[in-house]
Each structure stands twice: as C-alpha cells, then as structure tokens.
Amino acid sequence: MSLRVLLNLVPLAAKQLYRHRIRTLLTVAGIGAGMFLFSLVESMQQAVAGATEANAEDVTLVVYRENRFCPSTSRLPIYYEDEIRKIPGVREVIPIQITVNNCGASLDIITFRGVPPNRLPSYAPEIEVIAGSLEEWGRIDDGALVGRTFAQKRGLAPGEAFEAAGVRVRVAGIIDSPYPQDNNVAYVHLPFLQQASRRGLGEVTQFNVRVSNAEQVERVANAIDERFASSEEPTHTQPEKAFFAQTARELIELTGFTRWIGLGAVIAVLGLVANAVLLVVRTRIRENAVLQTLGYPDPAVGWLVLLEGMLLGMAGGLLGTGGAMGFLAAARITFGNEGQVLAVLADPTILVRGLLLALGLGALAALYPAWIAVRNPIVESLRS
Amino acid sequence: MSTSNDILVRCRGVTKQYKKGETLVTPLESLDLDVPRGDFLAMMGPSGSGKTTLLNLLSGIDQPTSGTIEFDGMEIQDLPRRKLAGWRARHVGYIFQLYHLVPVLTAFENVELPLLLDDMSRRDRRERVEAALSLVGLADRVHHYPRELSGGQEQRVAIARALVADPALLVADEPTGDLDREAADAILGLLQTLVREQHKTVVMVTHDPRAADAAMRILHLEKGRLQEAAV
Ligand SMILES: Nc1ncnc2c1ncn2[C@@H]1O[C@H](COP(=O)(O)OP(=O)(O)O)[C@@H](O)[C@H]1O
Numbered sequence A: 001m002s003l004r005v006l007l008n009l010v011p012l013a014a015k016q017l018y019r020h021r022i023r024t025l026l027t028v029a030g031i032g033a034g035m036f037l038f039s040l041v042e043s044m045q046q047a048v049a050g051a052t053e054a055n056a057e058d059v060t061l062v063v064y065r066e067n068r069f070c071p072s073t074s075r076l077p078i079y080y081e082d083e084i085r086k087i088p089g090v091r092e093v094i095p096i097q098i099t100v101n102n103c104g105a106s107l108d109i110i111t112f113r114g115v116p117p118n119r120l121p122s123y124a125p126e127i128e129v130i131a132g133s134l135e136e137w138g139r140i141d142d143g144a145l146v147g148r149t150f151a152q153k154r155g156l157a158p159g160e161a162f163e164a165a166g167v168r169v170r171v172a173g174i175i176d177s178p179y180p181q182d183n184n185v186a187y188v189h190l191p192f193l194q195q196a197s198r199r200g201l202g203e204v205t206q207f208n209v210r211v212s213n214a215e216q217v218e219r220v221a222n223a224i225d226e227r228f229a230s231s232e233e234p235t236h237t238q239p240e241k242a243f244f245a246q247t248a249r250e251l252i253e254l255t256g257f258t259r260w261i262g263l264g265a266v267i268a269v270l271g272l273v274a275n276a277v278l279l280v281v282r283t284r285i286r287e288n289a290v291l292q293t294l295g296y297p298d299p300a301v302g303w304l305v306l307l308e309g310m311l312l313g314m315a316g317g318l319l320g321t322g323g324a325m326g327f328l329a330a331a332r333i334t335f336g337n338e339g340q341v342l343a344v345l346a347d348p349t350i351l352v353r354g355l356l357l358a359l360g361l362g363a364l365a366a367l368y369p370a371w372i373a374v375r376n377p378i379v380e381s382l383r384s
Numbered sequence B: 001m002s003t004s005n006d007i008l009v010r011c012r013g014v015t016k017q018y019k020k021g022e023t024l025v026t027p028l029e030s031l032d033l034d035v036p037r038g039d040f041l042a043m044m045g046p047s048g049s050g051k052t053t054l055l056n057l058l059s060g061i062d063q064p065t066s067g068t069i070e071f072d073g074m075e076i077q078d079l080p081r082r083k084l085a086g087w088r089a090r091h092v093g094y095i096f097q098l099y100h101l102v103p104v105l106t107a108f109e110n111v112e113l114p115l116l117l118d119d120m121s122r123r124d125r126r127e128r129v130e131a132a133l134s135l136v137g138l139a140d141r142v143h144h145y146p147r148e149l150s151g152g153q154e155q156r157v158a159i160a161r162a163l164v165a166d167p168a169l170l171v172a173d174e175p176t177g178d179l180d181r182e183a184a185d186a187i188l189g190l191l192q193t194l195v196r197e198q199h200k201t202v203v204m205v206t207h208d209p210r211a212a213d214a215a216m217r218i219l220h221l222e223k224g225r226l227q228e229a230a231v
C-alpha cells in the first residue's frame, strides 16, 4: 500500500471519529488528562536531570561546611577565599552568603545570594542582564539582580522593591543565565546581606569555585578539602550538580517517585484508546466487510483502524501536552530544598515527545482492534 | 459465435460447504454456469437455495470448497486473500439489497471509496465520481448524506460506487428488495441501461418475478442446483 493511499485514508478515519462526536470528545479529554499528567511529570524529571546530571563541561565547585546542609548552618570564614585561590587549577572564586525564606522542601523558596558586587561579572561572565543594568546594581547597596524565572514568577521589574526572609531589596536588573540555578535566585551585595540577615561580616555560607578545565575538577575539590581538613571549619567540596543532588535528595527521591504517575497516565491512555477503538470496530464489522467487498485489502482496513487510534492520540496529545506546556508557562512552578531551587519550565522537546508518544500509544492501542476488524471472513461479517 | 472469449464467467463443478456446528451445510453443489459477456442474468429461487452464496463466489468475497471459477479466462478460486482483494477492486462491483453506504460519507465520498485505493490524482477521482453519479442520475445529489436520500437514491449511489472503477461484472443481491414498485422499476431500468450502453455484465438475485422480467435470462436455483428456464 502506497503512502498516497495511506494519506487518502486519513480523512476517512477522521470522518469516522467525527461521526461519534461525543464519544470522541470524551476519549480525547481522557487522553488529554493522561498526557497532561505525563507531561508535567516529564517536565519535573527534566528539571531535576538538568540540575543534577553531571556533564563533561561542568567546572563549578561548591565549597560548603562539612556535614552541614541548611545554608544557615554552613558558616565559613571569608578569608578561605584567598587560600582557595592559591590552589592550582582554580580560575575564579567567589564567596557567597545564602539566605532563604524556608530551609525545608517547599514550592515557594526565595533564595538570596550575597556576592561581592564588583566580582560577579568576572566570576559569571555568562550572566546576561536583560532588563535594568549591572551599573545600577553596583551603585545601590540594597540592589538585587533577579533571575529571569524568579522575576517572572513574582512579576518583578527593575525599580520595584520586595521583601522576603526579612530582607528588603530593590530590583536593579533582571538576569538570564544558561545555568538554571542563576535564573531562580536574587543576587545582592554580600555586605548588605550579611547585615540584613544579622550574620558577621567575616563569614559566608559557601564559596563557588570555577576550575580552569573539567579534567581538574576532582583534583581541585580534593585539594580544597585537604587544605582545610584540620581547620576549625573543615569543608566539603563537590561539583555544583552533585551538591544539588545531595542537598535536594529528598526532593529528587520524591520526583523520582512521580515516574510511576507518568507511567500510570500512559497506561490509562493506552486503555482509553483501545477501548474506544474496539467499541467502534465492533459496531462497524459489516461496514468494514463492505469496504473489503469493494476491494480494500486487509492492510487498508487495518490502517483505517490504526489511523483512528492515532488521530485520537494526536488530538489528546495536543490537548494534554499542549495544556501542560501552557500551564507551566503560566504558573511558573519552582520548588526547592535547602536553598536550592528548581524551575519546572515549558520545554518544546517535551511537547514533541508528548505528541509522538500519544501518536504511538494511539497506534499501539489500535493494533488489536485493527486485527479484529479484518480477522473474520468477509461473508460472515456481511451476514452479521 | 460462442468462443470462450464471449464467456465472462465460467463455473465448473462449483461446490460450497459450510460447517454449522456438527453438521455440514452445502448451499451449492456441483454447479456449472456460463455467464456470457453483456448478459443480464436473473437468479431466482427460494430463500436458502444458495443465491447469495453463488454471488459471493462470483464476486470473489468467498471461495468454493471445490470446482473452478474462471473470470475472463483466469481462474480465481485459489487466489490468495490479498490478490483477490485487488482483483475485486478491478473487476467486480457488488450491489447489496440494503445499499450499505457509509453513513458519515456523502454520496460523492461513498462513490469515491473504491478509487482511494488507486494512485490517482484528486482531480481524476472527482471526474470519475461525478461521471458515475450522473450515469445513475444523481448529479444533483452529490453532497447529500445517505440519510438525506430516499431508498431508491441510496441504491443508485451504491450502483455508482459499484461502477466507478469500471468493472466488467456487476453482481446485485436483491437490489430492489427494499424498494417500492416505482423506485424498483427505476433501478431495473438503470441496470438494463448499464448492460446496453456501458456493456456491463449483470448477475442479479431476486425474489420478484417482475424484477426478473427485466433481465435477459432467468435461472432458478433449487437446493444448490441450477434449473434453467427459457425467457
Ligand atoms: N457463512 C455461512 N456459514 C454457514 N452457513 C451459511 C453461510 N452462508 C450461507 N450459509 C447457508 O447456506 C444456505 C444458503 O444461503 P444463501 O446463499 O444465503 O441463500 P439465499 O441467498 O438463496 O437465501 C443457507 O442454509 C445458509 O444458512
């Protein structure tokens, strides 16, 4: 059977679905609900994977107080910075004070990162200011450079003020970074944050270290921890993503569990399509036998049934996955743990994957009904 | 004049048996039949005498238990299912008593169905569908749905559908059985025209003696055997 013939059959399949409008709509709504769930789960998994799966180019280390997790309990002397800088392979170090409104797992985490204002550009040259300006941020003591996702979620624009975790700041600029974490936090001046959160000027929460090249990451991390092993405040240094994976592990376990929800949604979709198509095929035994009488070969009749399943899947996929993308774009969901923030973003690759999956599920679910449609002798089906 | 070329369908020793539970039913037994090209043959006989079974064999939607069926010089009884479908698409049009149009499709779309199997441009399809519909006198009902047509009109659409791929043989199973006198006469007239002007060969099953009178020849089936009667 040629592609042209197959394409000729598509409108025919669509008209058959249109014939049972209510049933089709209900089925599509059901598939949509399943695909909506599936796409949300996938988006969450993708957010976690992006934040925790190491890749070969990662060169950022996080130096934290050993055996501490919540930012408020990690206190490191600020002079460690100079010591870390001396270690071979270190390209840049920046001391960071972290203040969060909520140290537990939460959907509403606000994280301030206090950094020396003149050092941010050289530490993170990839950061792009998309509104407001860097100079303005340098000028005002209580200025904040707010990550893109953060700003969108709270509806913040340059010039506005906001308060969280007992810290009141003015938005000096909005930033965009290829590193998702930077888009979810607000950068403020280190001395300002130290004062505002009543911490001594001599201590910070962590140091972020950029290593010259990826091969040296492990060596540098070990060297840092060895350097402070016998100090009063020993350190634990890890790649940023490993650090995330460790501090947010409860959250990650929880999102890992949602895989089952995604799988359940997929199975529900399969069942829905199979049921709908099977019903339709059962009521059309004779009609399909008429098509066979007209000369339709078994594959053509089978494809008609498969196409109906695929169209149902596509429609439900568009509704559900498209709906999920719209929902994520509008709701701007972030969640986090111990100061780490994950943004669940609407990603076009998930849209494509969701649609393909829905199409595939539709075809798979229609396989058995397609076989039912052609398995009996024509004369028997005509007599039925 | 009776060279084998003039015989479109030739059945020899055709037997059809079905298993019904434990018992064996034999709707057709050792049937010999020649249908000349251009014939309009009416097949009569009591209910259960094997008329539909015979049409099913002639049209290749069923296969005989034994015997041979030659169509235009080619034996079709052993063709595999797949080839038989292609053969039907080219050579036979089947007309049912209850029309069996697809209810979601318009008259045009119903007639178009057989052509969807061909690599044919949309434009060629449209021309052929429109020609078939005007041949049956429904040029003004092209975009009507079956539920918007009378029984007689539905049967005309079904005839157009059987015709559209230009097969040599049309088989009709009680095509007027569900129609009133007037509509039935129109359908019979149409079949006569198709034989006369389009050189079709028609095998029609009917209960109705008046319908049979429209044919050129009448055969009687009785318990699976043929009894020829002169017209
Ligand atoms: N597919 C089948 N399975 C079993 N029995 C059949 C089948 N087709 C026809 N028969 C039997 O064969 C006999 C002839 O049927 P049919 O050809 O439909 O008769 P007619 O069309 O002359 O009324 C009947 O007894 C019928 O029950």
Ligand SMILES: [Mg+2]
Binding pocket: B051, B052, B053, B173
């Ligand atoms: Mg019958």
